[in-house]
Amino acid sequence: xxxxxxxxxxxxxxxxxxxxxxxxxxxxxxxxxxxxxxxxxxxxxxxxxxxxxxxxxxxxxxxxxxxxxxxxxxxxxxxxxxxxxxxxxxxxxxxxxxxxxxxxxxxxxxxxxxxxxxxxxxxxxxxxxxxxxxxxxxxxxxxxxxxxxxxxxxxxxxxxxxxxxxxxxxxxxxxxxxxxxxxxxxxxxxxxxxxxxxxxxxxxxxxxxxxxxxxxxxxxxxxxxxxxxxxxxxxxxxxxxxxxxxxxxxxxxxxxxxxxxxxxxxxxxxxxxxxxxxxxxxxxxxxxxxxxxxxxxxxxxxxxxxxxxxxxxxxxx
Amino acid sequence: xxxxxxxxxxxxxxxxxxxxxxxxxxxxxxxxxxxxxxxxxxxxxxxxxxxxxxxxxxxxxxxxxxxxxxxxxxxxxxxxxxxxxxxxxxxxxxxxxxxxxxxxxxxxxxxxxxxxxxxxxxxxxxxxxxxxxxxxxxxxxxxxxxxxxxxxxxxxxxxxxxxxxxxxxxxxxxxxxxxxxxxxxxxxxxxxxx
Numbered sequence: 443x444x445x446x447x448x449x450x451x452x453x454x455x456x457x458x459x460x461x462x463x464x465x466x467x468x469x470x471x472x473x474x475x476x477x478x479x480x481x482x483x484x485x486x487x488x489x490x491x492x493x494x495x496x497x498x499x500x501x502x503x504x505x506x507x508x509x510x511x512x513x514x515x516x517x518x519x520x521x522x523x524x525x526x527x528x529x530x531x532x533x534x535x536x537x538x539x540x541x542x543x544x545x546x547x548x549x550x551x552x553x554x555x556x557x558x559x560x561x562x563x564x565x566x567x568x569x570x571x572x573x574x575x576x577x578x579x580x581x582x583x584x585x586x587x588x589x590x591x592x593x594x595x596x597x598x599x600x601x602x603x604x605x606x607x608x609x610x611x612x613x614x615x616x617x618x619x620x621x622x623x624x625x626x627x628x629x630x631x632x633x634x635x636x637x638x639x640x641x642x643x644x645x646x647x648x649x650x651x652x653x654x655x656x657x658x659x660x661x662x663x664x665x666x667x668x669x670x671x672x673x674x675x676x677x678x679x680x681x682x683x684x685x686x687x688x689x690x691x692x693x694x695x696x697x698x699x700x701x702x703x704x705x706x707x708x709x710x711x712x713x714x715x716x717x718x719x720x721x722x723x724x725x726x727x728x729x730x731x732x733x734x735x736x737x738x739x740x741x742x743x744x745x746x747x748x749x750x751x752x753x754x755x756x757x758x759x
Numbered sequence: 760x761x762x763x764x765x766x767x768x769x770x771x772x773x774x775x776x777x778x779x780x781x782x783x784x785x786x787x788x789x790x791x792x793x794x795x796x797x798x799x800x801x802x803x804x805x806x807x808x809x810x811x812x813x814x815x816x817x818x819x820x821x822x823x824x825x826x827x828x829x830x831x832x833x834x835x836x837x838x839x840x841x842x843x844x845x846x847x848x849x850x851x852x853x854x855x856x857x858x859x860x861x862x863x864x865x866x867x868x869x870x871x872x873x874x875x876x877x878x879x880x881x882x883x884x885x886x887x888x889x890x891x892x893x894x895x896x897x898x899x900x901x902x903x904x905x906x907x908x909x910x911x912x913x914x915x916x917x918x919x920x921x922x923x924x925x926x927x928x929x930x931x932x933x934x935x936x937x938x939x940x941x942x943x944x945x946x947x948x949x950x951x952x953x
Contacts (some may be wrong), residue, residue, distance in 0.1 A: 488830040507813035507841040520826045530835045534842035536849035540824045550817040590890050633897045
């Protein structure tokens with residue numbers, strides 16, 4: 443014991459050794475620092491990162507899913523990444539994905555804080571962003587029974603068949619005129635029109651420019667997705683810096699949707715004949731008016747659901 | 760669709776199947792879809808290679824252990840569906856367009872169940888897309904009809920499969936051979952792809 447103490451004292455007086463120990467400690471602190479909250483447990487492995495920005499530089503030069511794929515093929519199927527101070531766990535293999543969807547399904551059934559609260563489509567009243575709770579369960583049940591369930595799909599089959607026929611006729615006329623067809627665009631029109639019929643009982647009107655306006659809005663919304671994703675992931679950082687970079691443009695689009703939907707809702711409220719059955723909007727309005735409904739939905743809830751349905755049509759192509 | 764155009768043998772097989780089930784006098788209907796396994800397989804394969812929403816974002820509500828590692832609560836979880844569905848450990852030739860892999864006859868029950876778990880174009884679990892059925896109906900009838908009634912030609916042989924964040928945008932085609940009735944009437948036409 444005594445010798446060790448003596449040795450230590452001797453070392454203490456060698457500045458070079460002191461310096462090299464200091465350097466080694468620095469390297470450890472910078473490159474092997476564990477993200478906050480590890481509480482001594484093993485976090486998923488993490489590729490080498492830079493100070494402050496973390497792994498941000500690895501994600502900037504490619505489409506996100508491709509950049510992530512490159513990382514996972516190099517470092518493994520379960521990774522812990524850090525963008526500034528925000529930790530992200532990345533899952534890229536079938537077996538880990540299976541594990542989280544089966545074992546931790548409820549635990550991961552929320553999407554976290556909405557990026558911008560007031561925004562209609564990704565705000566706090568949005569169905570997509572809603573935490574896994576009463577509101578979400580109620581809406582999901584409604585959507586399944588009234589829109590996506592087998593019975594509901596059976597009922598709306600006629601409307602879709604009509605739209606498919608119109609699509610076919612449209613292609614025929616393009617053929618006659620030897621025009622080129624942009625398939626993705628036409629297919630989106632087809633799905634959009636069909637979904638409009640299913641949820642509000644009529645297609646968007648081409649004549650007064652309504653359809654074009656909706657398509658424009660959907661394009662704008664889609665352009666916002668990436669920014670909103672970023673806002674959501676970096677929400678904590680933005681809060682610390684007290685900035686909200688995409689708020690204005692998001693709220694702009696949100697307001698335009700709001701005006702459009704208000705018109706459609708009023709149109710439905712004034713409707714008196716239900717000869718053609720009830721569309722989704724009628725059903726939702728009934729729930730909205732019903733004081734005894736299982737869950738009290740607001741006008742914003744109602745609108746947000748419809749906004750979500752329109753970009754959704756893009757996703758399936 | 761672009762993938763089908765690139766592979767004439769797949770297109771041929773698809774068309775044969777639709778012809779035999781639907782015939783040549785009417786449009787494809789939703790009720791035909793269950794009888795068209797190859798069409799379904801082609802669509803699934805298309806969605807496997809090009810999922811419309813490649814990243815799924817979730818939040819871990821409580822700290823938990825995933826894959827033997829600890830994940831603290833409130834961590835953002837990103838599932839890269841694109842990578843999962845091209846995971847070489849789970850898929851044979853992950854980057855190849857092979858609809859056969861989704862045909863029931865080529866595999867047993869066990870495998871089928873396993874496949875459900877690694878195939879997640881609509882997400883999975885409670886928060887998975889509630890419109891899956893409708894999605895398949897739309898894509899099924901639209902692609903079925905386009906293949907059934909029209910021939911599509913490209914200008915040159917290249918179809919660009921490059922992806923943009925807005926999805927795969929493809930500029931397509933002149934219908935060349937058209938409707939079941941006029942199917943014998945061949946016209947030469949041009950096809951533009953960007």
